[in-house]
Amino acid sequence: MPELRTLQAITRALADAMEADPSVILLGEDIGQAGGPFGATRGLQERFGPERVRDTPIAEAALAGAAVGAALTGLRPVAEIMFMDFITLAMDALVNQAAKARFMFGGQRGVPMVLRTPHGGGLSAGPQHSQCLEAWLCHVPGLKVVCPATPADAYGLLRSAIADPDPVIVVEHKGLYAMKGELADPPEWTPIGRARLARPGRDATILCYGAALHWSLAAAEELAREGVEAEVLDLRSLQPWDEAAVLESLSRTHRLVIAHEAVEAFGVGAEIAARMADIGFDELDAPILRVGAPFTPVPFAHPLEAAWRPDAARIAAAVRRTLA
Amino acid sequence: MADLLALYRTMLTIREAEMALARLFADGEVPGFIHLSVGQEAVAAGVCSALTPRDSVASTHRGHGHALAHGLDLHGFFAEVMGKASGVCRGRGGSMHVADLSIGMLGANGIVAAGAPIALGAALAHRTRGTGGVAVAFFGDGALAEGVMHETMNIAALWRLPLLLACENNGWAEFSRSETQVAARLSALAAAHGIPHRELDGADALALAEAAEEAVAALRRGEGPRVIEARTRRWRGHFEGDPQRYRDPAEAAEAAAHDPIARARAAFLAAGGEAARLDAIEAECRAAIAAAIEAARAAPAPRWEEERSGAYAPAEG
Numbered sequence: 269m270p271e272l273r274t275l276q277a278i279t280r281a282l283a284d285a286m287e288a289d290p291s292v293i294l295l296g297e298d299i300g301q302a303g304g305p306f307g308a309t310r311g312l313q314e315r316f317g318p319e320r321v322r323d324t325p326i327a328e329a330a331l332a333g334a335a336v337g338a339a340l341t342g343l344r345p346v347a348e349i350m351f352m353d354f355i356t357l358a359m360d361a362l363v364n365q366a367a368k369a370r371f372m373f374g375g376q377r378g379v380p381m382v383l384r385t386p387h388g389g390g391l392s393a394g395p396q397h398s399q400c401l402e403a404w405l406c407h408v409p410g411l412k413v414v415c416p417a418t419p420a421d422a423y424g425l426l427r428s429a430i431a432d433p434d435p436v437i438v439v440e441h442k443g444l445y446a447m448k449g450e451l452a453d454p455p456e457w458t459p460i461g462r463a464r465l466a467r468p469g470r471d472a473t474i475l476c477y478g479a480a481l482h483w484s485l486a487a488a489e490e491l492a493r494e495g496v497e498a499e500v501l502d503l504r505s506l507q508p509w510d511e512a513a514v515l516e517s518l519s520r521t522h523r524l525v526i527a528h529e530a531v532e533a534f535g536v537g538a539e540i541a542a543r544m545a546d547i548g549f550d551e552l553d554a555p556i557l558r559v560g561a562p563f564t565p566v567p568f569a570h571p572l573e574a575a576w577r578p579d580a581a582r583i584a585a586a587v588r589r590t591l592a
Numbered sequence: 593m594a595d596l597l598a599l600y601r602t603m604l605t606i607r608e609a610e611m612a613l614a615r616l617f618a619d620g621e622v623p624g625f626i627h628l629s630v631g632q633e634a635v636a637a638g639v640c641s642a643l644t645p646r647d648s649v650a651s652t653h654r655g656h657g658h659a660l661a662h663g664l665d666l667h668g669f670f671a672e673v674m675g676k677a678s679g680v681c682r683g684r685g686g687s688m689h690v691a692d693l694s695i696g697m698l699g700a701n702g703i704v705a706a707g708a709p710i711a712l713g714a715a716l717a718h719r720t721r722g723t724g725g726v727a728v729a730f731f732g733d734g735a736l737a738e739g740v741m742h743e744t745m746n747i748a749a750l751w752r753l754p755l756l757l758a759c760e761n762n763g764w765a766e767f768s769r770s771e772t773q774v775a776a777r778l779s780a781l782a783a784a785h786g787i788p789h790r791e792l793d794g795a796d797a798l799a800l801a802e803a804a805e806e807a808v809a810a811l812r813r814g815e816g817p818r819v820i821e822a823r824t825r826r827w828r829g830h831f832e833g834d835p836q837r838y839r840d841p842a843e844a845a846e847a848a849a850h851d852p853i854a855r856a857r858a859a860f861l862a863a864g865g866e867a868a869r870l871d872a873i874e875a876e877c878r879a880a881i882a883a884a885i886e887a888a889r890a891a892p893a894p895r896w897e898e899e900r901s902g903a904y905a906p907a908e909g
Contacts, residue, residue, distance in 0.1 A: 325747060335713060336710050337698065337717070364702070364703050373681050374681035374685065375902050376691065410903045
């Protein structure tokens, strides 16, 4: 299978979706002429024209609101918010409009829009350009939230998101944009709501998403040298999430560690842990542990940010604790 | 010239519907909050008279008139506001979310100014898809304090989108005089964005209809956005049951002197029209509303079991 970078997989998904469906348009700051702040839309304006790849002003609220109105009027807009931190400015459009329309209009129509946005630290981008805010969106009925960790899923989830009849937030990790991986030819779509078994194991389950997948795989490698076989499950979709796959894995390993870069408190892991403590109670041989960021803003300086971010060592330590 | 009788019928439908809701609300037959547009009917009727069902309308919390003027069926409307299963939104939305997407009525809206970027997106869709349609954003003068109004004006002007920004300037931003809320005049804001602006008497349905016709024609020709600002009067409180302690009774009484329906009636009679025709329209409007209310009363309440899965499209297969 050919290898390519995550960013190229995203560009390919956007191009393929636009090729397949003339109602797909792109909206975002600097996505046209400049090709996107990270290059995800490079070449697309030349290929599809400025009417379908629109550079918007720096106006997140109106750009997200316009995506809602366009989606209600026959388009499938894919909006880009340059950094996930800026989603604060688009929250009315997402929470009160996009998420509500299908329900509050009695099912007359959905809002088939996608909002792509990068989260995550590791680039010393500081407190307002590094946050992982996906749990906010997972808390809103009417939204779907996905978070790819590989080029194949970056392609596959984006295609599924664009074709979805409801609003989908695609949370990308900017630290993974340059990461290489395989993409099938032709590339496959990743269904929303399905986890992926990234590494089988029998002793404990590490459930993760986004950049934490790679820390989890590294942790599993480290644990394997100690004779511990950890299973790594890549959640991929956060809302809806694959409850059956998590329960199935837990039923085999009887131990669960949930890892994500987002702040641990009130995060995605909290919801999954609570749910598994309920429906998976009989399977558990140890308390469910979470590994997430501490409850502070993301710091800027390298040593501070490195200390702040979860990593393979913390995940491995958590697995050891569940086995102790 | 716009059809005065058609405007009269639309305004009367709105007036009678709103006053019926006021009674139903007082009697406990309408749950929640309702915001009535009594006194402002000419703006909805005049602007929407220039539209067709392919055009899009995004409205406000005071949105009943816009929805009805753009063609929302009275039965679906009353059943919705009264919280019944036969409501246009199946009883899930209520007064602040009446919508009919099949005719481009993109909903009343519970968030001030939120309809503006939605209409902007609808205008973008009409342009991109080449439908020939236009979009209208209704908003009040209070919404000018919201940032998204300015973002919307900026983008509409930059992209020359077919967006009509229709301001109902009733002098009130909820419970406050709007001059204490907004420093700029809309005419100056429009000028700053290079958007043509017309200010009209909000009780003059004919003038509003003609201005809307002219603006919509310009939008359809691709000449970029337009602003229509209607100086209108809010006869009632911000919401039904609002004691309006903040309001000078003299101002409220003066507001009621600006009656777009009385104005249209007088204009029709002065032009030699027969009162009997106006009376017949009135009787028809009342009968249609009474029938819609009776049907809504008889309709079943929505059932949670049938509605609970409505946040997402049904899963395929």
